[in-house]
Amino acid sequence: MQASxxxxxxxxxxxxxxxxxSLSKRLKQVGRFVLDYPDDVALETVVVIAERSAVQPSALIRFAQAFGYSGFSDMQGVFQAELMHGKTNYRERIRLFREGEEDIDAEQPISVLRAFASADMAALEQLPAAVDVQAFTKAVELLAGAPGILVAGQRRSFPVAAYLAYALSHLDHPVRLLDGLGGMLKEQVRSAGRQDVLVAISFSPYAPETREVIELARxxxxxxxALTDSPLSPLVQQADVxxxxxxxxxxxxxxxxxTLCLAQSLAVAAGYRLERLLAQAVDSA
Structure with missing residues (x-):
């Protein structure tokens, strides 16, 4: 394999x-899919992956070759290696992957609960390994050191934003949920202090209000x-973490x-960080 x-x-x-x-429309589709569903890429056939990403199998081959691989199987080996050498062992990851596909029986309403519970357990099992330790630590330090915190999230992400604002309100910092009540979203951001921290939450297709809030905050x-769902999210380029x-x-x-688990963990970890800072201040007084 070449160095490049x-x-x-x-x-x-x-x-x-x-x-x-710079990628074509079809290759962008493939790029987003392989970033969003790496386990699928590692475990499924090229036909299944093409169907799920809504492209022809030839597009997967072109995508792999665009990044220097001899073909799709060559690129797939990178995903399989990550799966096998990840923090969760290979067989366990396969088990979690398969559990996430549990069928729903329309004649058995309880099957809906079982399917969602199974899928959620799989997502939560993989969350700790997916979160970068340095990024988590930096986010906690930003929250603990901020004189004020703003939280923004619209539509599907609003429940996470509302809960995070509630959880952070237990810290000794002013916390404001940017709800845009009365069409005052811009004014809410403009009233923030320049040393404050914004926590922005948005998932595809990415609420334009949240993107505007980030631009104003910057x-x-x-x-x-930023809490989002892809490295290609427009929130990533504007975020410190x-x-x-x-x-x-x-x-x-x-x-x-x-996402709620991550939000709660950030809030609690920030609380512990504040306690430690206060204890150090008392000891040095």
Missing amino acids: VPATLDELREQITLRYD QRGLRVI WFDVRDAEVQGFRTLNA
């Missing part, structure tokens, strides 16, 4: 992100923490449990 060919999944992710805008010099969260999906319905 991505040898690891992290290297491939970086290359896809850097070159995404103009004012605020630091931004970002998290790519993969919530469970059952027959097109996405849950929020992994």
Whole structure:
């Protein structure tokens, strides 16, 4: 394999992100799919992956060759290596992957609960390994050190934003949920202090209101923490710290449990960080 060919999944992710805008429409579809569903790419056949990403199998081959691989199987080996050498062992990841596909029986309403519970357990099992330790630590430090915190999330992400604002309100910092009541979203951002931190939450297709909030916040010099669902998310480029969260999906319905778990963990960890800072201040007084 040539040196220019991505040898690891992290290297491939970086290359896809850097070159995404220059790819054709079909290759962009493939790029987004392989970033969003790496386990599918590792475990499924080229025919199944093509069907799920709504492209022809030949598009998968062209995509792989565009990044220097001899073919799709060559690129797929990178995903399989990541799966086998990940923090969760290979067989366990396969088990979790298969559980996420549990069927729903329209004649048995309880099967809906079982399917969602199974998929959520799989997503939560994989969450700790998917979160970058340095990014998590940096986000916690930003939250603990901010004189004020703003939280933004619209539509599907609003419940996460509302809960996070509630959880962060237990810290000794002013916390504001940017709900845009009365069409005052811009004014809510403009009233923020320049040392404040914005936590922005948005998933595909990415609410334009949240994107506008981030742009306004950056103009004012605020630091931004983003919770989103892809390295290709428009929130990533504007964020100081970002998290790519993969919530469970059952027959097109996405849950929020992994994102809520991450949000709660950030709030609690920030609380512990504040306690430690206060204890150090008392000891040095």
